[in-house]
Amino acid sequence: MPVEIRDYYAVLGVRREASTEEIQRAYRTMARRHHPDVNREPGAEERFKEISEAYHVLSNPRSRRKYDRFGAGWRQAPDDAGPRDTGRRHAPPSRSTVDIDLEDLLGSLFGGRFGGRFGGGFRGYQSGGLGSTPVPGADTQAELTISVEDAYLGGRRRITMPGPAGRPRQYGVNIPAGVVEGQRIRLAGQGAAGARGGRPGDLYLVVHLAPHPRYKVEGRDVMVDLPVSPWEAALGAVVPVGTPGGDVRLEVPAGSSSGRRLRLRGQGVPNPRGTPGDLFAEVRIVVPGNLSRRERQLFEELAAESTFDPREAGRGAP
Known part of the structure; x- marks a missing residue:
């Protein structure tokens, strides 16, 4: 069921004259910040739905024109209703549609636990005018359990983790001497793939120390x-x-x-x-x-x- 809001532009924090690219950037930033699997504050899930609804409407040229003319009643307006002259001019779309997929933005974080709650329900939100703008891949996170001796002395290890489509993937990891519980080890460029030529994200390994019989x-x-x-x-x-x-x-x-x-x-x-x-x-x-x-x-x-x-x-x- 759509989320009723007062002002879609205010929800995304953009000007009413904002270009489609500005709307996309605002959505990416706010979606990362307010996704309820990241933000545990009360009301985060409703806030995230509100942000996604605003983006869904404003990223589509046709629904945006209807919203600009009819406001809260835009859903009841006929599809052929033209925009009223408000003096605003939106940047023309350079392509018809482009997908913004939360699985790319958030889905592979924390070992792939994103996407379960929303089940890909935001897949297919489309916007115009993004052309071939590169979209960087999301950073991902996984758990790495090591021995106390490895934490003390460091060294290089090869680990196997699930990769794309569930296929195992091996990584060479340099464990620094002196790593402690909860510290993160960054593997640059080993996160989620970017879209349209964007750089891949990074993989962060969160260190945990295995129980030791002596120490x-x-x-x-x-x-x-x-x-x-x-x-x-x-x-x-x-x-x-x-x-x-x-x-x-x-x-x-x-x-x-x-x-x-x-x-x-x-x-x-x-x-x-x-x-x-x-x-x-x-x-x-x-x-x-x-x-x-x-x-x-x-x-x-x-x-x-x-x-x-x-x-x-x-x-x-x-």
């Missing part, structure tokens, strides 16, 4: 568990700790309890444009599962000698 990444900081023995925790020690870039040595202070976080500055995810993240190793005391006779004897001697009560210490007793 947890928050921004550029990396968290890792650090298993230590009871005597290393009590006496202090220098122990190896694994990072996505390889093992480093870390000093465990004497008297470290489980849950203590030790910080290694600059050992987190690199930052090509600034300060790298930090690595936080959380102490986790691990006791032997099977004690030798001598180990048991030593632990028994320690138990008999020590006055330390971890439950009292946990309650904050002096």
